[in-house]
Amino acid sequence: MRGIIGAGGYLPHWRLQRSAVSAVLGGAPGKGTRTVAAYDEDALTMAVEASRQALRGQEATPTSMWFATTSPAYMEKTSAPIAHAALRLPADVAAADAGPGLRGAAMALRSALKSTESAVLVATGDVRTGPAGSPDERDGGDAGAALLIGDDTAGSLIAEYLGSGSATREFLDRWRAPGELRTHGWEERFGEQRYAALAEAAWSSALSDAGLGADSVQRVAVVGPHARAAAGFSKKLGAAGTEVIDSLAGSVGFSGAAHGGLLLTHLMESSSAGTVVALVSMADGADVFIFRTTGVAKASYTVAEQLAGGDDSLTYAKYLAWRGVLPMQPPNRPEPARMSASAAERRLDWKYGFVGSKDRESGALHLPPARVSFVGGATDEMDPAPMADIAATVATFTVDSLAYSPSPPVVFAVCDFDGGGRLPVELTDVRAAEVSIGMKVEMTFRRIGTADGIANYFWKARPAQGSRGGA
Amino acid sequence: MGSHGIKDQVAIIGMGCTQFREQWDKGTDDLMIDAVGDTLASAGVAKEDIDAWWLGTAQSGMSGVTLAAPLKLQGKPVTRVENYCATGSEALRQACYAVASGAYDMACAVGVEKVKDSGFQGLNAFPIPHDGTQRSLTAAAMFSLVAPAYAERYGVDPTELRRVLARIASKNHYNGARNPRAQFRREMDVDAICNMPAVAGMLSVFDCAGVADGSAAAIVVRAEDAYKYTDKPIFVKALSFVAGNGSGLLDPDFDYTHFDECEMAAKDAYSQAGITNPRKELAMAEVHDCFTPTELVLMEDLGFSERGEAWQDCEAGVFDLGGDLPINTDGGLKSFGHPVGASGLRMLFECWLQLRGEAPEDRRIATADRGLALTHNLGGYPGEMVSFVGIWGSELS
Numbered sequence: 001m002r003g004i005i006g007a008g009g010y011l012p013h014w015r016l017q018r019s020a021v022s023a024v025l026g027g028a029p030g031k032g033t034r035t036v037a038a039y040d041e042d043a044l045t046m047a048v049e050a051s052r053q054a055l056r057g058q059e060a061t062p063t064s065m066w067f068a069t070t071s072p073a074y075m076e077k078t079s080a081p082i083a084h085a086a087l088r089l090p091a092d093v094a095a096a097d098a099g100p101g102l103r104g105a106a107m108a109l110r111s112a113l114k115s116t117e118s119a120v121l122v123a124t125g126d127v128r129t130g131p132a133g134s135p136d137e138r139d140g141g142d143a144g145a146a147l148l149i150g151d152d153t154a155g156s157l158i159a160e161y162l163g164s165g166s167a168t169r170e171f172l173d174r175w176r177a178p179g180e181l182r183t184h185g186w187e188e189r190f191g192e193q194r195y196a197a198l199a200e201a202a203w204s205s206a207l208s209d210a211g212l213g214a215d216s217v218q219r220v221a222v223v224g225p226h227a228r229a230a231a232g233f234s235k236k237l238g239a240a241g242t243e244v245i246d247s248l249a250g251s252v253g254f255s256g257a258a259h260g261g262l263l264l265t266h267l268m269e270s271s272s273a274g275t276v277v278a279l280v281s282m283a284d285g286a287d288v289f290i291f292r293t294t295g296v297a298k299a300s301y302t303v304a305e306q307l308a309g310g311d312d313s314l315t316y317a318k319y320l321a322w323r324g325v326l327p328m329q330p331p332n333r334p335e336p337a338r339m340s341a342s343a344a345e346r347r348l349d350w351k352y353g354f355v356g357s358k359d360r361e362s363g364a365l366h367l368p369p370a371r372v373s374f375v376g377g378a379t380d381e382m383d384p385a386p387m388a389d390i391a392a393t394v395a396t397f398t399v400d401s402l403a404y405s406p407s408p409p410v411v412f413a414v415c416d417f418d419g420g421g422r423l424p425v426e427l428t429d430v431r432a433a434e435v436s437i438g439m440k441v442e443m444t445f446r447r448i449g450t451a452d453g454i455a456n457y458f459w460k461a462r463p464a465q466g467s468r469g470g471a
Numbered sequence: 472m473g474s475h476g477i478k479d480q481v482a483i484i485g486m487g488c489t490q491f492r493e494q495w496d497k498g499t500d501d502l503m504i505d506a507v508g509d510t511l512a513s514a515g516v517a518k519e520d521i522d523a524w525w526l527g528t529a530q531s532g533m534s535g536v537t538l539a540a541p542l543k544l545q546g547k548p549v550t551r552v553e554n555y556c557a558t559g560s561e562a563l564r565q566a567c568y569a570v571a572s573g574a575y576d577m578a579c580a581v582g583v584e585k586v587k588d589s590g591f592q593g594l595n596a597f598p599i600p601h602d603g604t605q606r607s608l609t610a611a612a613m614f615s616l617v618a619p620a621y622a623e624r625y626g627v628d629p630t631e632l633r634r635v636l637a638r639i640a641s642k643n644h645y646n647g648a649r650n651p652r653a654q655f656r657r658e659m660d661v662d663a664i665c666n667m668p669a670v671a672g673m674l675s676v677f678d679c680a681g682v683a684d685g686s687a688a689a690i691v692v693r694a695e696d697a698y699k700y701t702d703k704p705i706f707v708k709a710l711s712f713v714a715g716n717g718s719g720l721l722d723p724d725f726d727y728t729h730f731d732e733c734e735m736a737a738k739d740a741y742s743q744a745g746i747t748n749p750r751k752e753l754a755m756a757e758v759h760d761c762f763t764p765t766e767l768v769l770m771e772d773l774g775f776s777e778r779g780e781a782w783q784d785c786e787a788g789v790f791d792l793g794g795d796l797p798i799n800t801d802g803g804l805k806s807f808g809h810p811v812g813a814s815g816l817r818m819l820f821e822c823w824l825q826l827r828g829e830a831p832e833d834r835r836i837a838t839a840d841r842g843l844a845l846t847h848n849l850g851g852y853p854g855e856m857v858s859f860v861g862i863w864g865s866e867l868s
Contacts, residue, residue: 334595339603347602366721368604374718396620396727398672400612402593412608414616416723424606424616424720424854437623448603456603 008053046144119150141253145261165205224282365421476743485514527562555850559815615672647802654808683808719854
């Protein structure tokens with residue numbers, strides 16, 4: 001039996017109230033919130049965070065992984081190997097991008113479900129935005145989602161795969177050239193009708209593939225960039241007696257390549273055992289996937305919990321600055337130089353995997369990894385010490401208004417890890433006034449900055465889930 | 472094996488120091504030519520008399536040619552050294568050892584930094600290719616980590632600590648106001664400093680060293696030759712140096728309320744000089760007050776105050792110009808300014824003036840008859856620093 005072994009959704013900490021947009025730009029008062037990737041997050045970092053959730057505690061290791069987004073850091077360079085490194089996947093795990101088009105995420109899921117490989121990771125993430133006042137800015141959302149697909153021999157299934165259907169017919173609805181901020185759209189009515197037909201075809205095909213009648217599917221998530229088309233098909237399914245779950249348009253927004261995985265994860269997390277659930281994805285074609293939940297629960301930070309957390313006090317000005325729509329004056333300090341490719345590769349496990357070293361004799365932890373121990377001085381007597389999932393405590397901290405940062409000030413703390421090890425490191429997803437000595441923090445994979453077009457990734461610490469009210 | 476020092480083996484016979492400030496009209500060459508000229512005149516010797524040179528500069532030039540070319544030295548060895556912000560002391564240390572070894576009769580240590588040509592405020596390190604995981608904090612922020620840790624450990628109210636730090640800055644401004652070579656010559660009262668906006672932790676710009684261009688130099692000869700050149704030489708009593716291994720950044724036991732490297736360097740220096748009670752035996756000390764919390768912690772690391780008590784001693788005025796142990800009587804890095812490679816030699820220059828009774832009357836110390844002065848010069852950050860301690864005396868013992 002094939003199915004879903006692990007699933008993880010990731011919602012960034014920051015939320016923008018849509019009323020904050022209309023308060024500045026005018027127009028009808030916006031309703032609800034959208035999620036916002038922080039200045040140090042991108043599609044890849046959010047896919048990594050979601051993947052960490054999906055892989056946490058799993059015995060299964062994927063033999064290949066896909067990364068899908070419409071907002072990649074690179075055009076020429078493949079991004080997936082960065083996630084591969086951050087997740088510390090073995091070298092024989094193939095990693096490639098499924099994209100950059102919006103349908104890549106659904107196709108990666110489809111190929112994973114139909115693959116003969118024991119386990120395949122489908123990691124997705126997207127940063128959705130547009131010019132100030134655009135529908136994409138208002139209705140988009142930023143998120144990551146990851147699904148570990150595989151055989152039940154590789155790991156216990158949280159949902160069994162029952163069948164899928166797909167429909168493709170070329171038509172032009174939405175497009176965005178490389179480097180462009182704005183996504184253009186054709187007249188709405190045209191796409192609405194094309195999508196309706198495609199979704200219907202894929203739905204019938206999936207039911208047939210699963211050997212189910214329409215009334216057997218109990219709960220469905222419908223996702224797509226064309227809100228009216230998605231709403232139309234949702235209405236049709238609802239009228240036929242199927243429960244269509246909230247698209248999270250009012251709280252997250254449409255999170256592009258991540259939205260299918262995010263809603264499917266949410267759907268499984270919120271369904272009782274034995275529920276037949278389906279994902280309908282309408283993006284440059286239509287794809288339908290049908291599963292039955294098993295009731296196997298896996299430790300993760302659920303989408304519902306993340307929806308309840310976060311900080312929605314982000315100002316619209318800061319949102320615009322973070323997305324580069326509003327150029328801001330940086331501190332008058334030299335911009336950081338680009339990283340060295342060879343230096344980064346030599347330190348792959350540290351930079352991407354957050355693996356330190358542990359002295360076998362004294363047990364002393366070294367972050368970054370060292371060859372000579374600071375306790376006892378033994379040389380090359382170290383074992384790797386993966387630290388990404390270890391919590392830490394703030395020993396002392398500061399707020400630096402002078403240092404160069406894409407979003408000053410820099411909040412920085414000396415963090416002592418549970419069980420040993422220390423790293424002075426930048427904090428993120430935090431207000432300076434929230435930080436105190438003794439605060440619990442956890443590590444998160446972030447994009448530190450960009451220089452010469454090179455996206456520089458490393459880890460930061462953020463307040464541990466549950467260490468602050470509401471999150 | 473051991474650290475034995477070169478107590479009373481070498482002496483300083485001449486010194487010079489430029490003004491420290493934004494010297495838009497002077498380049499690195501000008502600064503060195505001026506400082507060396509004053510130094511040679513002070514000793515009454517010519518540049519041809521110098522057998523070997525050491526040049527300390529953090530990033531204003533590379534190699535000995537940086538000094539040899541502008542001074543047009545003829546066939547002399549010039550060694551450029553760098554050791555973070557302790558670069559000037561490192562040049563001096565090497566010159567002293569070279570003379571003590573017998574290799575040369577007369578050596579000159581020169582420190583220089585031209586920091587104001589970068590186009591940015593503050594000090595900016597030369598970028599070395601890296602893996603992209605390094606910290607990007609300013610030095611002010613790295614040292615500001617000390618303040619909350621100190622307050623937490625010793626139960627000092629943060630508002631109280633803020634006033635103590637301001638008092639340190641205010642003291643150094645008071646001293647610097649009496650120093651024509653200093654960058655900042657305006658007295659600042661404690662309230663005004665407390666009211667400045669914070670830029671790094673609880674620190675404002677008035678808790679930070681001045682950033683200045685400048686140069687200073689010293690001439691070293693064997694002790695037995697010293698009186699040929701001056702009737703008031705300054706003798707080397709101790710030179711110590713510790714390069715930290717960075718374990719403070721790795722070790723959760725390091726609590727950011729002290730600097731091991733400084734404590735170790737001081738211990739070695741006191742042993743070399745035979746000092747057992749520095750607070751009572753020293754006439755004065757020039758310490759590396761790059762930021763106000765640094766000076767606070769140094770009072771304990773150097774043994775001037777008991778652990779956890781420096782903040783009270785600062786408030787009691789122990790380290791004021793007229794106090795029991797005057798600290799940074801020339802204004803320190805705070806007020807005199809900090810041209811990186813020159814600072815270590817600038818510290819010695821103040822000891823030179825005070826021990827010889829040549830400091831201007833309005834900042835002359837009353838404790839000069841103790842005959843011993845200390846210079847402390849560090850570089851790097853809490854948890855990962857280098858530290859120099861030198862002890863200097865007006866008499867052979």
